[in-house]
Amino acid sequence: MSFSDVLATIGGLTVAFYLLKLSWTCCCGLREYFLSKLWQVNLRRYGQWAVVTGATSGIGKAYACELARRGLNVALVSRSAKKLQEVAREIEKQYGRKTRTIQVDFTEGHSIYPAIAEQLQGLEIGILVNNVGMVYSDCFTYFLDVPDAGQKITQLIYCNILSVPQMTRLILPGMVERKTGLIINISSEAGIRPQPLLSLYCATKIFVTYFSQCLHAEYKSMGITVQCVAPFIVSTKMTNMKVNSFVKSAPEFAHDALNTVGHSNYTSGCLSHALQDMALAILLPDWIRMSSFLIIKLANQAKRIKSERRVCKENLKIKLK
Ligand SMILES: NC(=O)c1ccc[n+]([C@@H]2O[C@H](COP(=O)([O-])OP(=O)(O)OC[C@H]3O[C@@H](n4cnc5c(N)ncnc54)[C@H](OP(=O)(O)O)[C@@H]3O)[C@@H](O)[C@H]2O)c1
Structure with missing residues (x-):
């Protein structure tokens, strides 16, 4: 076999590998976002009650x-x-x-869980949705510029990270005993494709992703499904964005995402977000994506300074008149 034959074989095998991978992804996508509409899992089979954290607005309320x-x-x-x-x-x-209804503030840490356990006693809980989450600022921010950072770091970790294993610890034993249960953990696209200026938030979300995937592997043989949902942008109080072809409404998102239960254990939740995920993976290498966040931040800062200057100038003109 000549050297060029070896190269041609390697080339052929590589192309075949990627074609196979692409076909497999398409089949999974077809099942997750199309077949799931026709073939929905009956969620009542897990139990009579569902528990949802962060349930008063946005994605949690929609779920x-x-x-x-x-x-x-x-x-x-x-x-x-x-x-x-x-x-x-x-x-x-x-x-x-x-x-x-159970009123708690997840930023308070460990102390709240005994009270939650008490109030959930006696319920046949089939589904847990670990949805509660927060960001530390209403805009992209350098880590050291987070206002009141000392306190915010702890609150964010308590709310976005600690709540997930602690709620699971309360509810999973009952599921294991009944040999059935569904745990849905709301992570984020930011949990697999990190975004600068949201550093701590992204880090909390990769925790949710890994925790979900490992837990699913540990408990699936005991009848428990753990699904990790990683949305792009959903129109909620957190994002403050209007619905468009990229941004989903929360009710639509929850409807589509619940259809994927039983069809996928890691999902973007809806077709539009899955396509955005694919496009990002193929078209934007990590280094471009990472630096583009910083460039957008600098451009926004420059725009803000310019408009502040303009307002100052106008005020000065009025005063001089
Ligand atoms: N929206 C998105 O585009 C998006 C994308 C990816 C992932 N996610 C994730 O999806 C989840 C929900 O986000 P969302 O956009 O629906 O947020 P949201 O509209 O701000 O709603 C958050 C919910 O959690 C509650 N909550 C917040 N902090 C709490 C605390 N310390 N203790 C108890 N409850 C608290 C809020 O209660 P109040 O009504 O009292 O504030 C509200 O019910 C989060 O985990 C987020 O990271 C969202």
Whole structure:
């Protein structure tokens, strides 16, 4: 065999490998986002109750409503008593399901979990949605510029990280005993493709991703499914963005994402986000993506300074008149 034959064989095998990989990805995508619409898992089979953290707005509220629509009673865990009552009333009225509300602030750390356990006692919990999450600032920020950083770091870790294994620890034993259960952990695209200026948030989300994947491997033989959902942008209080072809509404997102249960244990949640994920992976190497966040930040800063200067100048002109 000549050298050129060896090169041609290696080339052929490489192309075949990538074609096979692409076909496999397409088949998985077809099942996850198309077949799942026709062939939905009956979520009632996991148990009568679902528990949703961060359930008073955005993705959490949307999951709570969608689970109630699909026949489950819902325990809502969040920090504002008034909002909890509103969502509970909405679910009871609209879907005729039972609700239970548990008011806690996840930024308080370990001390809140015994009270949550007490309030969940006696419920046959089939589904846990670990959704609660926060960012430390309403815009992209250099780590050292995070306002009140000392406190924010701890709060973010308590809320985004600690809540996930602690809630799991409370609910998983009952699932294992009944040999069935579904745990949905809301991670983020930022958990697999890190974004500068959101450093701590991204780090908390990769924790959720890895924890979910390992837990699924540990408990699947015991009848437990652990699904990790990694959305792109959903229109919520956190993102403050309007719905468009890239940005999903929370109810639509929760509806599509719940369809993927039983079809995928790691999902972007909906077709539009899966396509964005694929496009990013193929078109934007990490180093371009990472530096583009910094460039956008600098451009925004320059724009802000320019507009502040303009306002100052106009104020000065008015005063001089
Ligand atoms: N939106 C997106 O584009 C996006 C993308 C990827 C991943 N995610 C993830 O999806 C999850 C939900 O995000 P979202 O956009 O729906 O957020 P959101 O609209 O801000 O809602 C967050 C929910 O969590 C509650 N919450 C916040 N901090 C809490 C605390 N310390 N203790 C108890 N409850 C608390 C909020 O209660 P209040 O109503 O009282 O504030 C609210 O119900 C998060 O884990 C986020 O990281 C979101």
